[in-house]
Amino acid sequence: MLVLPEMKLKPLLIALLFSFTALAQTPGIGTGPAHLILPRHCATVPPDSAWEIWFSQKIAEYKSQQNFPSSTTSNFMIPVIVHVIHGGEALATYPNVSAAQIYSQLKVLNEDYGGRGLNSATIASTGFSLVGVSNSNITFCLAQIDPLGNPLSEPGIDRVNYVSKGWANPAALGSMSGFQILMEGTIKPATIWNPQLFFNIWISDVNSSLFTLGYATFPSGSTLNGISTGLGGSTNDGIWIWSKSFGTVGTLHSVYNKGRSAVHETGHWLGLRHIGGDSGNALGDCAASDFCDDTPPQKGGANGGTNGQNFGAPVYPLHVNICASVYGDMFMNFMDYTDDAVMAMFTPDQSIRMQTAMTNGTFRSLLTASSATQCTVNYLGLPPSKPDEFSLRIIPNPSSGKIILELANPPQGGFKLILSNTMGQVLLNSELLPDTNKRFFLDLENYPEGIYSLTVFSTGNQTVRRLIISR
Numbered sequence: 001m002l003v004l005p006e007m008k009l010k011p012l013l014i015a016l017l018f019s020f021t022a023l024a025q026t027p028g029i030g031t032g033p034a035h036l037i038l039p040r041h042c043a044t045v046p047p048d049s050a051w052e053i054w055f056s057q058k059i060a061e062y063k064s065q066q067n068f069p070s071s072t073t074s075n076f077m078i079p080v081i082v083h084v085i086h087g088g089e090a091l092a093t094y095p096n097v098s099a100a101q102i103y104s105q106l107k108v109l110n111e112d113y114g115g116r117g118l119n120s121a122t123i124a125s126t127g128f129s130l131v132g133v134s135n136s137n138i139t140f141c142l143a144q145i146d147p148l149g150n151p152l153s154e155p156g157i158d159r160v161n162y163v164s165k166g167w168a169n170p171a172a173l174g175s176m177s178g179f180q181i182l183m184e185g186t187i188k189p190a191t192i193w194n195p196q197l198f199f200n201i202w203i204s205d206v207n208s209s210l211f212t213l214g215y216a217t218f219p220s221g222s223t224l225n226g227i228s229t230g231l232g233g234s235t236n237d238g239i240w241i242w243s244k245s246f247g248t249v250g251t252l253h254s255v256y257n258k259g260r261s262a263v264h265e266t267g268h269w270l271g272l273r274h275i276g277g278d279s280g281n282a283l284g285d286c287a288a289s290d291f292c293d294d295t296p297p298q299k300g301g302a303n304g305g306t307n308g309q310n311f312g313a314p315v316y317p318l319h320v321n322i323c324a325s326v327y328g329d330m331f332m333n334f335m336d337y338t339d340d341a342v343m344a345m346f347t348p349d350q351s352i353r354m355q356t357a358m359t360n361g362t363f364r365s366l367l368t369a370s371s372a373t374q375c376t377v378n379y380l381g382l383p384p385s386k387p388d389e390f391s392l393r394i395i396p397n398p399s400s401g402k403i404i405l406e407l408a409n410p411p412q413g414g415f416k417l418i419l420s421n422t423m424g425q426v427l428l429n430s431e432l433l434p435d436t437n438k439r440f441f442l443d444l445e446n447y448p449e450g451i452y453s454l455t456v457f458s459t460g461n462q463t464v465r466r467l468i469i470s471r
């Protein structure tokens, strides 16, 4: 058996699934009493170098298409379904967590991916204010409709009782390999919703001896040759998060209680590496790369191993000039291993990776045009108070380009709409006014045949539908 330092072993865990039957535990080392438990453990398997070569090519294409850096990035709306894996507990009893806990996580996702992180003010006093807290222009919304077309009683939530399914309790499995076999081999394939329409998030309890906060699948691509480790497929694409580190209200771990585990894992799902690199090989401190030009090489914490991770709650500046960075480690990046309260930023280069993933990922590129989900959100991550209040039909669809938009409760005046292509590029951004019969006509006959995404805005809400022009 290979003998690896602990922090090298962890990223390789799933790849070496059948080589290890038990995971040795690391004594917690951190800055406060809370770390007498264990530091953050992300079990995401990084993809191989061939994937990074493919992805780098797509980043270059993205930049050239966008006339980078002069133009703005595209807006993406990602419909989310959260599969709550529970054992028949009463509603809102852990791990059958409350809807409020799930919606609190959506709020954090939208704040952090919108560059509005609760801690972004902390960046202002650091050298990294020059890099800036990036807005990825990615928004997360709650699915309103299940795969059979039925309205969800709790938007964005799918509750699954493992007892009634005859599955083992995920938290009863004391080895990472056993947990992974159950999750990847049984629970995910049986519960996943079409990953071309939904961003699948699974949450469950996990055995305390593992102390794993989450893991993600990286984006796969149709033009990617070969199969790398760690990429999402039709039966497993998405992220898993420990229920006690999901959201900001409910039964939560005392340190991982600000929703940053899901922010971190969603970053992997969108192509991001750990800020300190994912080498998992013989590279030493400072040498591993996250393939972003605006993040510094990292030394990492005393317990951070050789890939530059930091744990706990470091104080800025940290490791100045040790890795040729005058500002030291960017430990406040969402892709480090620090405490939830410390994490506060993505960088512009990280946003470009995420935009590239949304444009090129097999299970990412159509997510914004997802008519099946009837995705709606307000920017607090909450479902609209009356989900049907702003329901929208496109008549006919497909059409030759002349359509009527029918709203359940049409606004008094007009409303704003945005037409985008499947790349997320905005083609039309205008106000639509009713005619004398109070109908909303939209003439798109000048647009070529194809699949479009139509976003309609009302007070605090927006609704996205897929629109097809065919002649």
Ligand SMILES: [Zn+2]
Residues within 6 Å of the ligand: 042, 043, 044, 264, 265, 268, 274
């Ligand atoms: Zn990670």
